[in-house]
Amino acid sequence: MNGLVLAIDTATPAVTAGVVRRDASEVKVLGERVTLDARAHAEQLTPNVLGAMADAGVAMADLDAVVVGCGPGPFTGLRVGMATAAAYAHALDVPVYGVCSLDAIGIDTLGEALVVTDARRREVYWARYRDGVRVGGPEVSAPADVPAGALTVAGSPDHAALFDLPRLTPTYPTASGLVRVVGFSQPPEPLVPLYLRRPDAKPRSEQTR
Known part of the structure; x- marks a missing residue:
C-alpha cells in the first residue's frame, strides 16, 4: 500500500x-x-x-x-x-x-539485539531481534530472568541500563x-492489545472470593 x-x-x-x-x-x-x-x-x-x-x-x-x-x-x-x-x-x-x-524499536537494530521497555513492578517487556527481525518474545519478566544471548540492548534508557550490554540508539x-514493520500486503487483522499479564484491578466478585 x-x-x-x-x-x-x-x-x-x-x-x-x-x-x-x-x-x-x-x-x-x-x-x-x-x-x-x-x-x-x-x-x-x-x-x-x-x-x-x-x-x-x-x-x-x-x-x-x-x-x-x-x-x-x-x-x-x-x-x-x-x-x-x-x-x-x-x-x-x-x-x-x-x-x-517493540518491533518499531527493534527494526532499527543490527545483529543480536535485546529491546526492553518499562513493565512496572520491577519488570520489563522484552523481545529479541536479529538484524531488525524479531526472533523471541514479546515477554514480560524481571530483568534477571531475561534469557542471555543478546549482544546489544535498545529501548527505555533506564531499563536498558539494567543490562550489561552495549547500548543502541533506538529508545522509543x-x-x-x-x-x-507493517505488512501492508496483507489485509489488516483486528486490533489485539499485548498486555502480557492480567490487570491490577479485579472485579468485585473476584475480590470477594
Whole structure:
C-alpha cells in the first residue's frame, strides 16, 4: 500500500504521533510529535496528532491508513492509543493496522539485539531481534530472568541500563518504525492489545472470593 499513513503509539512513556508517506521505494516522515510523559497519554495524543498533521501540511481526509502500536504496554496508556487509532480509521473509512511496539524499536537494530521497555513492578517487556527481525518474545519478566544471548540492548534508557550490554540508539517507537514493520500486503487483522499479564484491578466478585 502506498500513500499517507498516520502512526500512533502510546505503549511507552513516549506519546508518539506522526504522518508518514509510504511508497514502493521509501518511507518518509512528513511530521512527527513526541511527548515523553507516562501520565499524559490521554491529554497529549490528540494534540500530537493534530500537530503532526499540521507539520506535514495534510488534512485528515488525505490519510490512506492508520498504524498503531499494540504494546506490550500498561493498560491505560495502551487503550488510549488503540481506541484513538480505531476511531480515526472508522471515521475516515481507512484500514487500521496493529503492530508490536517493540518491533518499531527493534527494526532499527543490527545483529543480536535485546529491546526492553518499562513493565512496572520491577519488570520489563522484552523481545529479541536479529538484524531488525524479531526472533523471541514479546515477554514480560524481571530483568534477571531475561534469557542471555543478546549482544546489544535498545529501548527505555533506564531499563536498558539494567543490562550489561552495549547500548543502541533506538529508545522509543517512532512513526517511521511503526510504518516499516507493517505488512501492508496483507489485509489488516483486528486490533489485539499485548498486555502480557492480567490487570491490577479485579472485579468485585473476584475480590470477594
